[in-house]
Amino acid sequence: MDYVMVGGGALAREILDWFGPQFAKSGDRFVGYLDDGDAPMAAFGRDLPYLGKIAGHVPAAGVLLVMGIGTPAGKTAVGKALRAAGGRFATLVHDLAFVTASARLGEGVLVGPFANVSSDSKVEDLVTINGHSGVGHDVVLGAGSTLSCHVDLTGRVKVGEGVFFGSGARVLPGVTVGAGCTIGAGAVIVRDTTPGATYFAAPARKL
Numbered sequence: 304m305d306y307v308m309v310g311g312g313a314l315a316r317e318i319l320d321w322f323g324p325q326f327a328k329s330g331d332r333f334v335g336y337l338d339d340g341d342a343p344m345a346a347f348g349r350d351l352p353y354l355g356k357i358a359g360h361v362p363a364a365g366v367l368l369v370m371g372i373g374t375p376a377g378k379t380a381v382g383k384a385l386r387a388a389g390g391r392f393a394t395l396v397h398d399l400a401f402v403t404a405s406a407r408l409g410e411g412v413l414v415g416p417f418a419n420v421s422s423d424s425k426v427e428d429l430v431t432i433n434g435h436s437g438v439g440h441d442v443v444l445g446a447g448s449t450l451s452c453h454v455d456l457t458g459r460v461k462v463g464e465g466v467f468f469g470s471g472a473r474v475l476p477g478v479t480v481g482a483g484c485t486i487g488a489g490a491v492i493v494r495d496t497t498p499g500a501t502y503f504a505a506p507a508r509k510l
């Protein structure tokens with residue numbers, strides 16, 4: 304299978320480094336990347352071909368897209384546009400991650416190294432789970448959300464669409480995180496949050 308990376312920033316480079324070696328073993332490959340900037344990976348010595356802007360891109364038949372954008376708003380907008388243009392997003396799990404058989408992953412979900420997705424959890428479309436993060440049992444993780452590294456969603460947590468979790472954030476069991484929230488690095492969410500708000504610290508409070 305041929306894959307096209309969507310985005311050329313730091314997260315896209317990380318994702319290339321996660322899955323490139325894995326693809327090499329299975330005969331898959333990244334054929335290039337899209338970005339609305341000007342070939343941003345070139346500055347990092349990457350020789351992956353720059354295929355042009357995301358805006359207006361028409362995905363080729365038989366190619367799968369890999370979401371390399373980390374911001375929920377960016378993922379949602381770009382995901383919608385590229386799907387409307389006929390694109391489909393790959394769901395990829397790193398060889399060093401563990402996703403239990405009873406978990407369900409939507410289209411375009413990425414699970415990074417040492418991450419864990421536990422029993423009966425539901426991860427909706429275009430969710431990015433960065434390395435060392437944990438999705439506990441019976442969690443519902445809303446479309447377009449992003450977990451930075453070392454995030455811990457404990458059991459029965461419900462996350463609305465488009466939530467960004469900073470590094471090391473933690474949510475206590477059964478708590479609901481409202482759609483569009485931003486959760487600061489190291490925050491401990493102990494009760495339900497208001498949609499669209501930013502929370503930080505432990506116990507978390509609204510910014």
Ligand SMILES: CC(C)(COP(=O)(O)OP(=O)(O)OC[C@H]1O[C@@H](n2cnc3c(N)ncnc32)[C@H](O)[C@@H]1OP(=O)(O)O)[C@@H](O)C(=O)NCCC(=O)NCCS
Nearest residue numbers: 451452468469470485486487488489490501502503504510
């Ligand atoms: C919470 C957050 C979103 C707030 O960002 P912001 O709106 O730009 O806020 P500011 O940086 O202006 O900080 C506002 C105040 O909150 C404090 N603060 C910010 N983030 C904090 C955090 N994670 N924990 C504790 N305090 C924090 C600041 O010290 C500042 O306090 P002050 O007013 O007493 O000086 C951001 O700081 C954060 O944690 N982002 C996550 C980053 C991350 O983990 N990225 C991972 C990908 S690399």
